[in-house]
Amino acid sequence: MILATAMRLFEERGYDRTTMRAIAQEAGVSVGNAYYYFGSKEHLIQGFYDGMSRDHTVVARAELTGTSDFGERLHIAFTTWLRCAAPYHEFAAQFFRNAADPDSPLSPFSEESHPARSLSVALYRDVLMESDLGPRIDEELADLLPEILWLHQMAIVLYWVFDRTPGCERTRQFVDRCTPMVARLVSLSRYRIFRPVVRDAKDLIRDFIVPAVARSPKP
Numbered sequence: 001m002i003l004a005t006a007m008r009l010f011e012e013r014g015y016d017r018t019t020m021r022a023i024a025q026e027a028g029v030s031v032g033n034a035y036y037y038f039g040s041k042e043h044l045i046q047g048f049y050d051g052m053s054r055d056h057t058v059v060a061r062a063e064l065t066g067t068s069d070f071g072e073r074l075h076i077a078f079t080t081w082l083r084c085a086a087p088y089h090e091f092a093a094q095f096f097r098n099a100a101d102p103d104s105p106l107s108p109f110s111e112e113s114h115p116a117r118s119l120s121v122a123l124y125r126d127v128l129m130e131s132d133l134g135p136r137i138d139e140e141l142a143d144l145l146p147e148i149l150w151l152h153q154m155a156i157v158l159y160w161v162f163d164r165t166p167g168c169e170r171t172r173q174f175v176d177r178c179t180p181m182v183a184r185l186v187s188l189s190r191y192r193i194f195r196p197v198v199r200d201a202k203d204l205i206r207d208f209i210v211p212a213v214a215r216s217p218k219p
Contacts, residue, residue: 002027002034006044011091046112053116056084057123070131071183077127078175092161124149136190152182
């Protein structure tokens with residue numbers, strides 16, 4: 001109730017103009033009760049992230065059933081995220097302003113975001129390892145590639161946040177165009193001739209791009 005009310009008020013009034021007191025009044029609870037469940041507005045957004053990750057995982061896994069082609073599975077994972085996130089697009093940019101701060105708990109790379117991030121990485125591990133490509137992926141790549149696929153989802157999220165085309169059609173076209181390329185690159189990565197490049201990419205990503213992911217405990 002509190003979280004649903006907060007999401008509605010964020011959409012109607014904007015994130016910055018919505019106070020915990022207003023959320024509590026609209027939800028019909030005391031301010032102290034609201035703070036008991038959510039210590040701050042940031043914790044409300046964290047709850048939203050966690051819920052979105054759970055919803056996406058459930059919907060994606062249901063649609064992945066019976067599909068073994070890796071490219072198709074990857075496309076399903078990306079498009080189901082867009083579908084789950086669609087109701088929140090109008091105020092997504094407000095969240096992004098806060099999430100873009102590397103010191104913010106709303107950052108997708110923060111320790112606070114670890115539960116949602118872990119769910120998403122686990123989903124992409126299933127997308128890969130339960131595909132026709134899975135049996136040919138060795139342990140090193142099985143550890144690395146799901147995080148890279150999650151990073152690609154973050155790129156899609158960024159594109160989606162700023163997409164103002166009707167129904168975010170431009171983002172859907174972006175997913176349709178880039179997913180086969182990503183699938184081919186992942187397929188090629190299993191060949192030993194490309195392994196040094198894969199290791200370099202792993203080191204680059206973990207050392208510079210998402211150091212928080214490297215520090216986070218495994219799910």
